[in-house]
Amino acid sequence: MTRRSKRMGFQLRKVTCLLAACATFMAGHVTTASAQSDGPLRIEITDGVIEPLPFAIPDFVPEDGGASDFARSIARVIAADLASTGLFREIPQDAFISGVTNFSSPVAYADWKAINAQALITGAVSSSGDSINVKFRVFDVFSGQPLGEGLQFSGGAAGWRRMAHKVADIVYSRITGESGYFDSRVVFVAESGPKNARRKRLAIMDYDGANVQYLTDSSALVLAPRFSPQGDRVLYTSYETGFPQVYVLDVATVGRRVLSSQEGTMTFAPRFSPDGRTVVYSLSAGGNTDLYTMDIASGQARRLTQAPSIETAPSFSPDGSSIVFESDRSGSQQLYVMPATGGEATRISFGQGRYGTPVWSPRGDLIAFTKQNAGRFHIGVMRTDGSEERLLTASFLDEGPTWSPNGRVIMFTRESQGETGEASLYSVDITGRNLRRVLTEGAASDPAWSPLLN
Amino acid sequence: MKHIAMTALFVGALAVSACSNDRFGNGRFGGGSGDFVAGSPSDPRSPAYFNQTIGDRVLFAVDQSTLSQEGVQVLTQQATWLMENTSYTAVIEGHADEQGTREYNLALGARRASAVQNFLIDRGVAPNRLQTVSYGKERPLEICSDELCYSKNRRAVTVLAAGAITS
Numbered sequence: 129m130t131r132r133s134k135r136m137g138f139q140l141r142k143v144t145c146l147l148a149a150c151a152t153f154m155a156g157h158v159t160t161a162s163a164q165s166d167g168p169l170r171i172e173i174t175d176g177v178i179e180p181l182p183f184a185i186p187d188f189v190p191e192d193g194g195a196s197d198f199a200r201s202i203a204r205v206i207a208a209d210l211a212s213t214g215l216f217r218e219i220p221q222d223a224f225i226s227g228v229t230n231f232s233s234p235v236a237y238a239d240w241k242a243i244n245a246q247a248l249i250t251g252a253v254s255s256s257g258d259s260i261n262v263k264f265r266v267f268d269v270f271s272g273q274p275l276g277e278g279l280q281f282s283g284g285a286a287g288w289r290r291m292a293h294k295v296a297d298i299v300y301s302r303i304t305g306e307s308g309y310f311d312s313r314v315v316f317v318a319e320s321g322p323k324n325a326r327r328k329r330l331a332i333m334d335y336d337g338a339n340v341q342y343l344t345d346s347s348a349l350v351l352a353p354r355f356s357p358q359g360d361r362v363l364y365t366s367y368e369t370g371f372p373q374v375y376v377l378d379v380a381t382v383g384r385r386v387l388s389s390q391e392g393t394m395t396f397a398p399r400f401s402p403d404g405r406t407v408v409y410s411l412s413a414g415g416n417t418d419l420y421t422m423d424i425a426s427g428q429a430r431r432l433t434q435a436p437s438i439e440t441a442p443s444f445s446p447d448g449s450s451i452v453f454e455s456d457r458s459g460s461q462q463l464y465v466m467p468a469t470g471g472e473a474t475r476i477s478f479g480q481g482r483y484g485t486p487v488w489s490p491r492g493d494l495i496a497f498t499k500q501n502a503g504r505f506h507i508g509v510m511r512t513d514g515s516e517e518r519l520l521t522a523s524f525l526d527e528g529p530t531w532s533p534n535g536r537v538i539m540f541t542r543e544s545q546g547e548t549g550e551a552s553l554y555s556v557d558i559t560g561r562n563l564r565r566v567l568t569e570g571a572a573s574d575p576a577w578s579p580l581l582n
Numbered sequence: 583m584k585h586i587a588m589t590a591l592f593v594g595a596l597a598v599s600a601c602s603n604d605r606f607g608n609g610r611f612g613g614g615s616g617d618f619v620a621g622s623p624s625d626p627r628s629p630a631y632f633n634q635t636i637g638d639r640v641l642f643a644v645d646q647s648t649l650s651q652e653g654v655q656v657l658t659q660q661a662t663w664l665m666e667n668t669s670y671t672a673v674i675e676g677h678a679d680e681q682g683t684r685e686y687n688l689a690l691g692a693r694r695a696s697a698v699q700n701f702l703i704d705r706g707v708a709p710n711r712l713q714t715v716s717y718g719k720e721r722p723l724e725i726c727s728d729e730l731c732y733s734k735n736r737r738a739v740t741v742l743a744a745g746a747i748t749s
Binding site for chain 1: 699721
């Protein structure tokens with residue numbers, strides 16, 4: 129059970145005989161990330177979850193001088209990750225009866241039970257040069273058992289937030305049975321300037337808004353970036369040449385190249401196929417917008433639709449077999465599904481209003497969309513056949529949903545009204561609960577969530 | 583009737599000039615201030631005349647790219663001017679109001695720009711002098727969030743440039 133990240137050099141391994149309490153620990157019921165837990169500590173994520181699960185997380189124990197900078201910060205990031213889901217509620221530290229000063233000491237379950245903590249997360253940090261090691265354990269307080277194995281990560285100290293997110297992902301996973309989404313990034317458009325002269329640049333950040341890096345300057349308008357399935361490349365639309373064209377950018381080097389530049393055409397609304405080799409996008413020529421795919425390696429383009437109507441905002445199904453897109457062929461914008469090679473399209477949206485920007489969920493079960501009806505905008509989800517439509521938000525202008533890697537949360541752009549109106553990022557659960565603003569330095573739009581990093 | 587429409591348009595263009603400081607509201611060439619100076623809006627060969635006296639833009643109904651009667655009048659004069667002033671080329675910018683998704687509005691702006699381009703070509707302007715671009719809802723001229731502003735933002739603007747289009 130050793131995982132290794134090429135990018136960050138994290139190592140994840142069991143905390144085994146490092147622990148004095150090793151024997152007890154291993155005897156406790158062990159769950160893996162995706163396994164069913166039969167213990168009482170379990171959140172079933174359904175529409176019925178209303179009461180968040182209370183958890184306690186003391187500051188992690190610094191095991192040497194160099195670790196003290198991180199011991200508290202890491203615990204704080206874990207707590208923020210869990211609380212941000214709306215599924216967990218942190219018990220304030222000033223309510224604690226006992227503290228944790230030694231990672232190996234037995235857990236005083238009664239003290240945590242007394243303050244109604246159902247889950248307890250403890251950890252310790254040690255340092256060695258520029259590296260830190262983070263170990264942690266999760267306890268089911270009411271059954272008096274560890275929940276899963278103790279684990280530890282080591283890696284560069286600069287990656288401490290990622291280590292915290294990884295811990296939070298594992299805790300989330302053990303308690304909900306779902307994979308997590310905290311160790312992920314979001315590429316978006318950072319905006320500044322007045323509404324009629326907006327300056328836009330591509331930026332990338334951790335899912336929680338930390339560690340912002342800019343990928344382009346604001347000399348040219350940029351729109352709607354999208355991650356590759358591996359998270360290493362970004363597709364976006366830029367007005368660099370004066371005309372909108374799709375570009376592909378390498379995240380590590382920030383090098384970019386135009387995907388296709390055919391004189392007299394505009395390209396936009398790109399997305400990767402699930403294998404990362406093909407891009408589907410819109411191309412406008414002579415005022416007509418249709419869908420195309422392009423093989424990235426060969427540059428070979430293929431036309432998928434041929435209609436006088438607007439066909440745009442395409443998104444692949446996770447198995448790569450189908451594409452959902454919007455078209456106004458019926459007279460107003462509606463959602464359609466067609467084979468990934470083109471061919472007959474089936475309309476799936478039939479409610480009141482106009483539907484756009486469909487995005488297939490990473491689980492394959494739902495399609496998120498933007499809906500415009502009666503002067504309001506909504507983010508919603510429906511099944512892939514169009515049934516069971518549910519609207520999750522409503523405002524003056526919500527648009528452009530993107531899925532969390534586990535398909536439980538949707539991030540989108542919300543623009544406020546009027547002359548001082550500006551864009552910001554929000555997230556909402558697919559249950560419609562837990563609407564919250566994603567904190568960014570300035571105005572921000574067009575978020576696209578990366579896959580879970582590894 | 584035609585005269586009245588023209589006057590209204592001229593006033594509209596001036597109002598636009600007064601409150602906008604980027605090229606998405608004005609043509610690339612600002613109007614001069616003198617009444618009879620070459621290059622001023624009263625000089626029929628000047629870009630300022632094109633932008634302000636003829637009018638560099640046409641407006642569209644919600645979600646539409648069909649030219650209005652007023653639009654046809656303006657574009658007819660634009661075509662005549664372009665035929666008489668062959669040293670200019672133009673990029674036609676299509677725009678949409680903010681009610682709509684980014685992608686759809688890009689496609690809608692492309693339709694609007696193309697409608698203008700096709701009209702000008704039909705009236706005899708050489709196709710290689712005209713290019714189109716869509717800005718979707720990215721470059722509103724007016725920034726309020728009601729129909730007063732939206733109606734001015736749903737536009738196609740013929741932006742003059744000196745010299746031939748390079749390809």
